[in-house]
Amino acid sequence: MSKAQPSFPGWDWDDPDGLSVHLDDFSADVATCDKLEPVGALPANRREFLELGLTGLEFAAFKTAHSQGLGTDLAPLRSPELTSEPGRLYRVDGERSFTQLDISEPLPFADASVDWVYAEHLIEHVTMPVAVGWLREVRRVLRPGGVLRLTTPDLARYLNGYASDDGFLARHRRRLGMLGFGPPMPQRKAFLVNQIFRYYGHQWIYDLDELRHVLVRAGFAAEDVRHCGYRTGLRADVADLDTPFRTDETVYVEADR
Incomplete structure (x- = not known):
């Protein structure tokens, strides 16, 4: 388990619907x-x-x-x-x-x-x-x-990164971690592509x-x-x-x- 996990009780990156409340709270803090x-x-x-x-x-x-x-x-x-x-x-x-x-x-x-x-x-x-x-x-x-x-x-950037394994998804994961609204994301390539569709209230990519x-x-x-x-x-x-x-x-x- 990540050392950051205790700071985010109940946070489960594999449950995007359950995380919507946490992400809404983060957005409210920015406003x-x-x-x-x-x-x-x-x-x-x-x-x-x-x-x-x-x-x-x-x-x-x-x-x-x-x-x-x-x-x-x-x-x-x-x-x-x-x-x-x-x-x-x-x-x-x-x-x-x-x-x-x-x-x-x-x-x-x-x-x-x-x-x-x-x-x-x-x-x-x-x-x-x-x-x-x-x-x-x-x-x-x-x-x-x-x-x-x-x-x-850019959907093309995500799919090219997945197909070529050129390091984009890993860099993207580290960048999102710098925003500080959750523990480190999973390193799985499929997860890192799926999150652009399922998280942050996204509707169409x-x-x-x-x-x-x-x-x-x-x-x-x-x-x-x-x-x-x-x-x-x-x-x-x-x-x-x-x-x-x-x-x-x-x-x-x-x-x-």
């Missing part, structure tokens, strides 16, 4: 900040975005790293004094803007409101119909010439072609979908939102409006 200040109503259109100094949206971000971004997440954000509510705009730690919203519903913004949209490791958490509906809404709120940047776990498919279904032109590298893309300020600890497993895609 915190020191100071959460209500600002008022959400910006409804481009003019109101610009008046607030905002140019784009980052999904699945409680505190976006972009100084002109509006961070959003389905889960509420909590400070010691306050918990966010949907439909309102908040200032996080005096630095960034945040709103709580559900991507399975229409976005509460007018057409052509923003210059860019970024979503890191979000699309795999919803079913394909929800993903396509959300991407249609993203395309709607982007201005002509605007850019969407998506990142997600993509490769590059599957991303192209949903983007085209959502109305983006096939010729406007580009395979990118880590922190490379049309806009450096948006590409720089890529986080380094996920590069081993991630496929990066941009689509122009």
Whole structure:
């Protein structure tokens, strides 16, 4: 038994359904900040975005790293004094803007409101119909010439790692262990492939072609979908939102409006 096991009573990596409560608790612990200040109503259109100094949206971000971004997440954000509510705009730690919203519903913004949209490791958490509906809404709120940047776990990387035994799965296991939300994962190759399908609330796993498919279904032109590298893309300020600890497993895609 791993020495770390006593710190996680009841944790069994071979029982993904049973672990869902533990992983939900971990997610709730992440959704915190020191100071959460209500600002008022959400910006409804481009003019109101610009008046607030905002140019784009980052999904699945409680505190976006972009100084002109509006961070959003389905889960509420909590400070010691306050918990966010949907439909309102908040200032996080005096630095960034945040709103709580559900991507399975229409976005509460007018057409052509923003210059860019970024979503890191979000699309795999919803079913394909929800993903396509959300991407249609993203395309709607982007201005002509605007850019969407998506990142997600790359199914091809997992399957190639399994087939070739090139060390990817072992490196991935060590990386996940650094996040600290459980004891070390099993070293079995089949487990390490299965966890990308069964854990973290994942609903659909993509490769590059599957991303192209949903983007085209959502109305983006096939010729406007580009395979990118880590922190490379049309806009450096948006590409720089890529986080380094996920590069081993991630496929990066941009689509122009």
